[in-house]
Amino acid sequence: MEIPYTVEARPDTGLYNAKVGIWLFLASEVMLFGALFSSYILLRVGADAWPHGLLNVPIGMFNTTVLITSSITMVLAWANMKLGNPGKSRFYLGLTILCALAFLGIKTKEYHDKFVHYEVRMTDGTVMDGHLEKTSPDFAWGAGPNRFKIEKGSVEFQPIEKFDAKQFNVKRGETLTEVRHRLGLAKPGMLAPSHSHEKPVTLQASDIAWICNYVPRHSTYFAIYFTLTALHALHVIGGMIVLTYFWFQNPRLARIGRERYTNRLEVGGLFWHFVDLVWIFLFPVLYLL
């Protein structure tokens, strides 16, 4: 059976069917990401203190350029197919897939950096963030209502940023973000420190009032950060699967129907540029503002 209108335009729309299809799909995607963006706005205006500078801006900026580069290579893959150069087209398609892999690799590293980064609020009010170096043999995390505590044992902690309760007049229960805001350290253009000369400290379970690594349950900010970037990453993975199929099938598809394959590349490209477009908003919203 022949699939209708894969190459020639349908008289009423003036387009091949897949193009209308992908735009309808992208319209639904606009609403999906739009709903999450509006949630972000609502959560942010309702928040007492919004964190700044918790993400690595140079890495985020580099990843933005990786994704923009993948967009231009995608355009070149399609354009070369249209010009009748399947070999060149396949080359640019390969570059696009490599960019997608690089983007996901960098994103994985960023996620990992957050997972090993902890905020600790001490019972005397002192707040700090840093890394868990070592745990004692009897160490156990709290569970259920105590999931933000350590049940027993001790932990060796390497602080990166530390606000002593007495020195900085920290009230018990004040969060790191609130302290940083109060001291004027949380503004656009500022990054949280990534290295420190603080000495490692040993913390007993009873010293810790609250502890959590930078995962969705840490705060509203990380909840929306991980939701938006993970959904975006899923789109990158989805797009990459389709483009990889095209890369492997390139010689066959170009031989059996060059024009149809060109159109398939165009449709795949439209999705790919949309993923790039979403990131163009995600980067400033999550990393800079």
Add this chain to the structure above:
Amino acid sequence: MTDSHSLEAFKSHLKVYIAVFVALLVGTFITVAAWKWANFPTLTLTIAVALFIATIKAFLVAGYFMHLISERKVIYGVLVTTAVFFVAMMYLVVYSRGDMPSGTAYWGNQGQATEAATKGAK
């Protein structure tokens, strides 16, 4: 097959694509530079500038890479419909802010809320 005339025209498109690519890289750099060094007096202005640049970049991607500057009517129809629903959805956020139960403490209504809460306590 594409005839030689339109082939030439298409090759000139390639130059436009490269120009858009460079513009997107420059836009990214300006966004980060403005964030780092501009020191705008208010956070609102910082947000407005960053989102303004992002919007220009989005128009470049949608207009040239997704060839929306020369597309068929049916696509524009789909997108205009989407835009209407998108704006309506964003308006829901604004609407929800004006629909708080009286006495609730929320952003922009701190003073009144405290007063109402005090009265309630008495």
